[in-house]
Amino acid sequence: MRILITNDDGINAPGLEILTAIANELAGPDGEVWTVAPAFEQSGVAHCISYTHPMMIAKMGERRFAAEGSPADCVLAGLHDVMKGAPPDLVLSGVNRGNNSAENALYSGTLGGAMEAALQGLPAIALSQYYGPRNFDIDNPFDAAAGHGADVVRRILSASPESDADYRLFFNVNFPPVPADEVKGIRVTHQGYRRGTRFAVEPHDSPSGRRFLWIKGGNQQIKTEPGTDAAANLDGCVSVTPMRADLTAHDTLDAMKAIE
Numbered sequence: 001m002r003i004l005i006t007n008d009d010g011i012n013a014p015g016l017e018i019l020t021a022i023a024n025e026l027a028g029p030d031g032e033v034w035t036v037a038p039a040f041e042q043s044g045v046a047h048c049i050s051y052t053h054p055m056m057i058a059k060m061g062e063r064r065f066a067a068e069g070s071p072a073d074c075v076l077a078g079l080h081d082v083m084k085g086a087p088p089d090l091v092l093s094g095v096n097r098g099n100n101s102a103e104n105a106l107y108s109g110t111l112g113g114a115m116e117a118a119l120q121g122l123p124a125i126a127l128s129q130y131y132g133p134r135n136f137d138i139d140n141p142f143d144a145a146a147g148h149g150a151d152v153v154r155r156i157l158s159a160s161p162e163s164d165a166d167y168r169l170f171f172n173v174n175f176p177p178v179p180a181d182e183v184k185g186i187r188v189t190h191q192g193y194r195r196g197t198r199f200a201v202e203p204h205d206s207p208s209g210r211r212f213l214w215i216k217g218g219n220q221q222i223k224t225e226p227g228t229d230a231a232a233n234l235d236g237c238v239s240v241t242p243m244r245a246d247l248t249a250h251d252t253l254d255a256m257k258a259i260e
Helices: 014-027 071-082 102-106 109-119 143-159 229-234 250-259
Strands: 002-006 032-038 057-061 064-067 090-097 124-129 170-175 185-188 200-205 211-216 237-243
Touching: 002 014, 002 071, 014 032, 014 090, 014 124, 014 143, 032 071, 057 071, 064 071, 071 090, 071 109, 090 109, 090 143, 109 124, 109 170, 124 143, 143 170, 143 237, 170 229, 229 237
Parallel strands: 002 032, 002 090, 032 064, 090 124, 124 170, 185 237
Antiparallel strands: 057 064, 170 237, 200 211
């Protein structure tokens, strides 16, 4: 198996090391793992692409490249430059430092990379590690992802339905905020919504008097509805959420026919 990996935390992020190990296990001794990751952190860029300016790409080692762009840019670079003519069998994005459950998924560069791969017609999975009191200060906060990542990906690939839909499936995987030996299992979930908490800004004035705004997130320990991703994660389970890039609100189409 040939696997392309990327992330949004940057080429030197510890989560990318975890993903490299997962990908190497999946690829096997006869496979290949190619890395094209952002040269600098790109968290929160979602599915952004560098449409109005070029990006520099540099070879960092064997089958390892850094690009000055977003995760979606990195997937495009991998498919159409680095691996041109010999595309991968699978694209993996992550392992993100922090969860991409619930509304976080909409901002996530990690998911942006997987989404771009799906739009390019390839199987794609985004992987993220939830942080919380049970794993924040342990030796390896990515322990759950490291311990269960390869098995979860294998299960997804074996169960994923064949489809020739225009908008292909990709998968959002979040590992719970616990050590690997405390993971209770895998749950297939809907995307949740954390009620009562949102992204916001926190203003600060610099010594020169200029005003700056820091973006800050809300409380990540709030459970979402039963059967959704963050609820499963906070119960100690890996969440697997099938997604598509089709943003149509299909449930409202019939009601909206009244405007025709």
